[in-house]
Amino acid sequence: MNMPDPTPPDPAKPAAPSDAVAQALSLAIHRHRIAPGTKLGEDELAEIYGVSRTVIRAALQSLAHLRLVDIRRNRGAFVAQPSRQEAREVFEARELLEPRTARSAAAHAKPADIARLKRHIADEHAALAAADNGRAVHLSGLFHVEIARIAGQGTIAGFVETLIARSSLIVALYWHRESALCERHAHDALLRAIEQGDGPRAEDLMRSHLVDLHSALDLSHRSAPARSLKEALET
Numbered sequence: 001m002n003m004p005d006p007t008p009p010d011p012a013k014p015a016a017p018s019d020a021v022a023q024a025l026s027l028a029i030h031r032h033r034i035a036p037g038t039k040l041g042e043d044e045l046a047e048i049y050g051v052s053r054t055v056i057r058a059a060l061q062s063l064a065h066l067r068l069v070d071i072r073r074n075r076g077a078f079v080a081q082p083s084r085q086e087a088r089e090v091f092e093a094r095e096l097l098e099p100r101t102a103r104s105a106a107a108h109a110k111p112a113d114i115a116r117l118k119r120h121i122a123d124e125h126a127a128l129a130a131a132d133n134g135r136a137v138h139l140s141g142l143f144h145v146e147i148a149r150i151a152g153q154g155t156i157a158g159f160v161e162t163l164i165a166r167s168s169l170i171v172a173l174y175w176h177r178e179s180a181l182c183e184r185h186a187h188d189a190l191l192r193a194i195e196q197g198d199g200p201r202a203e204d205l206m207r208s209h210l211v212d213l214h215s216a217l218d219l220s221h222r223s224a225p226a227r228s229l230k231e232a233l234e235t
C-alpha cells in the first residue's frame with residue numbers, strides 16, 4: 001500500500017487497512033498538511049492510498065467518530081472545523097476530567113505503565129528535536145490518552161480519547177506559537193508524580209498543564225493553509 005504519511009510506531013498498531021488509512025489521515029491533519037474544511041473525496045483518497053472506496057469509507061467513519069471529520073449528507077466528508085465555542089468547550093471538559101484521571105493513574109500505575117509513558121515522552125522529544133510539530137502534537141495527545149487508560153476508568157478514558165483527538169485538531173487550527181504544544185517539562189513532571197504514586201500532585205500538575213495549554217491557543221485567529229488534497233498528501 002502506498003502510504004505518503006508513515007504510520008507512527010504507536011503501541012496500538014493498526015490491524016485493518018482502514019485503521020492504517022485513518023491513522024495516516026489523522027497524522028496528516030495534525031501535521032497541518034490538510035486544512036480544516038478540506039473536502040475528503042473518496043475516489044481521490046482511494047487513488048492516493050491505493051485502497052478501495054470501502055476501506056476509505058470505513059476510515060472516514062472512524063475519524064467522524066472521533067469528530068476529526070464531518071460527514072455531510074449528500075455532500076461527502078470534510079476535515080472538521082471546530083468553532084471557537086467548541087474549542088473552549090473541549091478544553092473546559094478536559095480540565096474537568098483529566099486532573100481526576102491523573103490522580104487515579106498515580107494510584108494504579110504499574111511498572112509496565114511507567115515504562116510505556118517514558119517511551120511516549122522519548123518519542124515526543126525526538127519529534128520536537130526533528131521540528132516535526134504535527135507528530136509532536138499527535139504523540140503528546142497519546143500521552144494523555146495513556147494516562148486515562150492507566151487510571152482504569154474505561155468510560156472516562158473513552159471521553160478523554162475523543163476530547164484529545166478534537167483538541168489536537170483545535171491546536172492545529174488555532175495555535176500560533178510553539179507553546180501550544182504540551183510542554184516537555186510538564187509531561188516529565190506528571191510522569192514523576194505518577195511514578196511516585198503522588199495522586200494529589202499528579203492532579204494539580206495536570207490541571208495547571210491544561211490551563212497553560214488552553215491559554216496558549218489564540219482563539220481569535222485561525223490558521224488554514226490552502227492546498228489540494230492530492231498535493232497535501234503526496235508531497
Ligand SMILES: [Zn+2]
Pocket residue numbers: 140143144182183186187209
Ligand atoms: Zn500534555
